[in-house]
């Protein structure tokens with residue numbers, strides 16, 4: 357059994373992660389940390405092998421430091437923070453860190469196809485759509501997609517109620533466009549990726565590892 361604690365357990369993603377961990381035979385939910393539940397991170401680290409963090413951009417690095425100091429492996433889904441700082445924390449740590457801007461398999465495939473398409477068409481722009489309460493813009497997924505693509509790729513951010521997390525990558529060439537669209541209808545879309553990372557983080561041979569694609573296609 358892998359003992360899993362969740363930081364941000366009262367949040368939209370945190371609640372979904374808690375339910376997914378409870379539904380997995382090989383995982384046990386050992387703690388729910390969240391100021392909204394009056395449970396501090398320090399109170400859940402002793403009983404955890406892995407901490408999953410879905411909190412806020414201004415909280416995640418302090419949480420990571422605490423988990424690393426306690427020797428707990430980390431899976432981070434929070435977006436919009438300084439990855440360079442996390443890298444230096446992780447490189448000095450005895451526990452492992454895995455971070456992904458998007459845990460949905462369809463989103464990882466969208467990024468892969470967009471990267472390939474950008475090598476063959478003349479230009480591209482990204483439109484990302486999220487719920488109105490999302491704190492960061494552009495999204496971590498959009499920034500990562502643009503990084504993987506060739507050329508300058510402008511990003512447009514839409515924030516509206518009624519949306520979970522969608523993205524269009526629109527590529528243009530002579531007399532043609534190609535749109536690669538990823539749509540989520542529910543936060544359970546992220547759970548297979550989160551559980552895969554929870555199961556694998558303890559055995560990583562380098563740290564940090566960034567991106568679900570590194571677990572899905574480890575040979576590349």
Ligand SMILES: NC(=O)c1ccc[n+]([C@@H]2O[C@H](COP(=O)([O-])OP(=O)(O)OC[C@H]3O[C@@H](n4cnc5c(N)ncnc54)[C@H](O)[C@@H]3O)[C@@H](O)[C@H]2O)c1
Nearest residue numbers: 364366367368369390410411415433434435456457458459
């Ligand atoms: N990587 C992915 O696939 C993916 C998918 C969806 C959302 N996200 C990201 O996950 C993060 C959370 O999103 P959300 O919609 O669940 O937000 P949310 O606001 O619903 O939940 C965040 C929770 O974190 C709690 N929190 C704040 N500071 C904390 C701390 N120091 N320790 C513990 N808990 C703390 C808050 O009280 C809140 O309950 C965001 O950064 C979002 O962009 C990532």
